[in-house]
Amino acid sequence: MPLRDQKIGFLGGGAMAEALIAGLLRSGLVEPASVYASDISAARQEYLEQKFGIKTADNSSVVSAADIVVLAVKPQAISGLLEEIAPAARPELTVVSVVAGISTDFIEGFFKTPVPVVRVMPNTPCLVGEGASALSPGKFCSQPNMDKALAILKASGQAVVVDESMMDCVTGLSGSAPAYMYLIMEGFIDGAVRLGLSRDVARVLTAQTMLGSAKMVLETGEHPAKLKDMVTTPGGTTIAGLYALEEGALRSVLMKAVAEAALRSSQLAPGKNSKT
Ligand SMILES: NC(=O)C1=CN([C@@H]2O[C@H](COP(=O)(O)OP(=O)(O)OC[C@H]3O[C@@H](n4cnc5c(N)ncnc54)[C@H](OP(=O)(O)O)[C@@H]3O)[C@@H](O)[C@H]2O)C=CC1
Numbered sequence: 001m002p003l004r005d006q007k008i009g010f011l012g013g014g015a016m017a018e019a020l021i022a023g024l025l026r027s028g029l030v031e032p033a034s035v036y037a038s039d040i041s042a043a044r045q046e047y048l049e050q051k052f053g054i055k056t057a058d059n060s061s062v063v064s065a066a067d068i069v070v071l072a073v074k075p076q077a078i079s080g081l082l083e084e085i086a087p088a089a090r091p092e093l094t095v096v097s098v099v100a101g102i103s104t105d106f107i108e109g110f111f112k113t114p115v116p117v118v119r120v121m122p123n124t125p126c127l128v129g130e131g132a133s134a135l136s137p138g139k140f141c142s143q144p145n146m147d148k149a150l151a152i153l154k155a156s157g158q159a160v161v162v163d164e165s166m167m168d169c170v171t172g173l174s175g176s177a178p179a180y181m182y183l184i185m186e187g188f189i190d191g192a193v194r195l196g197l198s199r200d201v202a203r204v205l206t207a208q209t210m211l212g213s214a215k216m217v218l219e220t221g222e223h224p225a226k227l228k229d230m231v232t233t234p235g236g237t238t239i240a241g242l243y244a245l246e247e248g249a250l251r252s253v254l255m256k257a258v259a260e261a262a263l264r265s266s267q268l269a270p271g272k273n274s275k276t
């Protein structure tokens with residue numbers, strides 16, 4: 001078991017760290033006593049201690065105490081954080097970065113010794129055990145390092161290994177897409193509320209329909225177009241709704257959303273960003 005006796009430290013205790021900690025602890029693979037976190041905000045540290053029963057400390061103390069360190073600050077804060085923790089970094093450590101747009105090469109460059117780095121793009125549904133994560137190994141990463149990172153991400157959903165050149169794309173897809181899905185659900189809910197359905201009923205029907213449709217794709221392995229055809233009775237209701245979606249160029253809009261988010265990911269590394 002790759003996480004046995006491993007102490008896991010989170011640097012940056014915001015939304016994504018919270019989702020990963022929640023996923024890890026609800027899986028039962030790790031005890032709260034083995035999890036550490038640091039955050040620039042004392043109030044945030046207190047919140048994490050209270051919510052999860054984990055320990056908090058400053059960044060360097062967390063790195064010294066941990067076997068696996070998860071970098072979970074915003075891209076704009078990564079250089080300062082890496083400078084701060086570099087003296088405590090060592091080759092036995094596994095560094096897992098969830099920071100969008102930041103390459104393994106960039107992170108490795110801050111350390112004096114060859115430190116294994118795994119780049120990961122998770123998403124917030126890790127919070128409820130349904131995350132979708134992609135991982136790429138850095139150049140000093142061994143299979144045991146990857147196994148540890150995979151175990152953390154698989155504890156809270158599905159995880160796949162991709163070439164690092166695909167990480168901006170993955171960031172624009174599964175990293176960002178929970179937000180797109182919520183927007184789509186909001187539109188469906190408002191559409192039903194407009195026709196008189198109560199918001200609560202519309203919310204449950206919408207979310208369960210998205211969940212069920214996603215399960216159909218994953219469990220049948222069928223092309224989404226075939227599953228769509230199964231719903232679409234000739235001359236019926238669904239084709240009328242699909243016609244409206246095609247008029248609104250839904251697929252083209254969704255493709256653009258992935259491309260725009262991937263482009264932004266490619267601009268996030270310090271020195272590359274067009275805006276901060
Ligand atoms: N949210 C998401 O869905 C996903 C996020 N990510 C990545 O995860 C990372 C974190 O994102 P997210 O959780 O949304 O952001 P948050 O702003 O919620 O979390 C980052 C946290 O780190 C704190 N922080 C800032 N500087 C330091 C420091 N030097 N040491 C310790 N803590 C610090 C921040 O404090 P303060 O706010 O006061 O600055 C904040 O609480 C980002 O790099 C993002 O790209 C990846 C996949 C999905």
Ligand SMILES: O=C(O)[C@@H]1CCC=N1
Nearest residue numbers: 100171174175176177
């Ligand atoms: O919006 C962001 O930049 C982060 C990365 C992917 C999801 N949230």
